[in-house]
Amino acid sequence: MNFLAITRATLAKDMRLEWRSKDAINAMLFFSLLVVVIFSFAFDPTAEESRRIAGGLIWVAFLFAAIVALNQTWAREMKNQVLDAYRVSPAPATPLFLAKAIGNLIFVAALEAVMTPLFIAFYRLRPLGAGWQLIPLAILGTWALVVNGTFFAAVSLRTRAREIMLPLLLFPLSIPALVGMVNATTAILTGETSPALWIALLVAYDVVFTTACLLLFETVLEAE
Amino acid sequence: MADTQSTPVVVADGLIKQFGRFAALRGVNAHFLAGRLYVILGDNGAGKTTLLRTIAGLAQPSGGKITVLGCEDRKASRAQIGYMAHPSLLYDEMTGMENLRYFAELYGVRSGEMDRRCREAIASVNLDPDLERPVGQYSQGMRQRMSLARALLNDPKLVLLDEPFSNVDTRSAAEMAALLAEIRDRGKTVVIVTHQPAQLTGHADEFLWMERGRIVNRTTSLSGAGQ
Numbered sequence: 001m002n003f004l005a006i007t008r009a010t011l012a013k014d015m016r017l018e019w020r021s022k023d024a025i026n027a028m029l030f031f032s033l034l035v036v037v038i039f040s041f042a043f044d045p046t047a048e049e050s051r052r053i054a055g056g057l058i059w060v061a062f063l064f065a066a067i068v069a070l071n072q073t074w075a076r077e078m079k080n081q082v083l084d085a086y087r088v089s090p091a092p093a094t095p096l097f098l099a100k101a102i103g104n105l106i107f108v109a110a111l112e113a114v115m116t117p118l119f120i121a122f123y124r125l126r127p128l129g130a131g132w133q134l135i136p137l138a139i140l141g142t143w144a145l146v147v148n149g150t151f152f153a154a155v156s157l158r159t160r161a162r163e164i165m166l167p168l169l170l171f172p173l174s175i176p177a178l179v180g181m182v183n184a185t186t187a188i189l190t191g192e193t194s195p196a197l198w199i200a201l202l203v204a205y206d207v208v209f210t211t212a213c214l215l216l217f218e219t220v221l222e223a224e
Numbered sequence: 225m226a227d228t229q230s231t232p233v234v235v236a237d238g239l240i241k242q243f244g245r246f247a248a249l250r251g252v253n254a255h256f257l258a259g260r261l262y263v264i265l266g267d268n269g270a271g272k273t274t275l276l277r278t279i280a281g282l283a284q285p286s287g288g289k290i291t292v293l294g295c296e297d298r299k300a301s302r303a304q305i306g307y308m309a310h311p312s313l314l315y316d317e318m319t320g321m322e323n324l325r326y327f328a329e330l331y332g333v334r335s336g337e338m339d340r341r342c343r344e345a346i347a348s349v350n351l352d353p354d355l356e357r358p359v360g361q362y363s364q365g366m367r368q369r370m371s372l373a374r375a376l377l378n379d380p381k382l383v384l385l386d387e388p389f390s391n392v393d394t395r396s397a398a399e400m401a402a403l404l405a406e407i408r409d410r411g412k413t414v415v416i417v418t419h420q421p422a423q424l425t426g427h428a429d430e431f432l433w434m435e436r437g438r439i440v441n442r443t444t445s446l447s448g449a450g451q
Binding site for chain 1: 318
């Protein structure tokens with residue numbers, strides 16, 4: 001069984017389905033756009049204050065917006081019970097999880113690419129630290145959100161109120177990652193401290209939770 | 225047709241399936257032989273679909289033992305099973321070919337063979353492989369046939385079908401029944417759950433009647449079932 005071929009095929013299938021329906025990306029875009037506009041009306045910070053609060057605002061907005069994509073990921077597998085076709089096939093569970101997580105990474109990264117310039121414009125942000133560090137930080141932070149989100153969206157799949165269940169399961173576990181993302185972003189924007197410690201925390205978080213999710217996903221998939 | 229001495233493909237021994245306090249299967253003892261076509265009948269809630277899902281490995285037994293294609297480990301036999309459920313198990317937004325190409329990948333069909341295998345499977349259920357419409361725009365009957373094509377894609381030794389004829393017109397249902405009999409004649413085992421057994425008269429080797437989670441009767445003709 002070709003692990004990579006199944007991962008690639010599942011990812012391509014999900015991209016095709018999203019391209020045709022645009023369910024997740026449209027909802028995420030509108031949600032984060034609303035958050036940016038409402039925050040900009042609610043707060044009118046100076047440039048210095050913006051640098052201090054923007055890290056928190058931007059990651060909270062992305063976390064909430066990501067929930068939309070994460071719920072959608074498995075909803076399309078439940079329609080017509082297509083997930084059963086995967087479960088009855090000889091394909092291992094891991095490529096399905098990996099493809100879903102990578103797909104969500106792409107969706108949320110696309111959202112970040114659109115929304116970050118808007119945040120910069122609304123909050124007149126200019127990083128005083130090494131701005132390039134925002135790129136690896138964004139990748140690590142987004143992966144931290146989507147890897148656990150994809151896993152817990154699968155866990156909550158068979159629960160009655162799955163759209164409520166996902167944030168209830170995901171948010172408490174995301175706190176260490178969120179603290180790392182916000183502090184690293186603030187450190188880069190203000191240039192006052194080094195973000196290295198927080199980035200190292202995110203790397204450790206990603207490694208631990210990716211491994212745990214990959215190991216446990218088969219049990220979740222086979223659960224009735 | 226194969227004789228009754230052929231190898232058992234499925235052996236269920238005291239199979240129990242509980243959902244909470246409700247017992248959907250209450251000690252099912254059954255065997256299904258290679259090269260035979262079985263029809264499972266019974267009222268709603270008799271346990272037919274649960275039995276089929278347990279054979280397919282989608283439901284884990286709460287008690288008893290089930291061996292499929294000589295394996296107690298359900299993962300080992302998956303490559304040899306074709307399963308068609310009551311829902312289509314297809315992505316509505318993709319065409320029939322796109323759906324089948326994806327599932328062919330899950331069964332490890334080589335890329336050089338993929339298009340041919342998918343086209344053959346679709347053509348075998350009398351659908352056009354070049355149909356550009358997404359499956360969501362198919363009629364219910366077309367969707368059922370595409371679902372059957374998906375179940376047959378991996379050339380399975382054991383074909384499990386849940387209500388394959390629902391919403392299918394009489395002519396298409398007769399063609400599907402003939403196709404299933406042809407698959408049986410190639411030495412495969414076909415197990416069908418249906419409320420329309422008349423479609424399979426003349427094709428089925430055995431009718432099994434289920435009641436309250438047990439097989440209560442096995443007959444070789446439809447008239448004998450349920451008695």
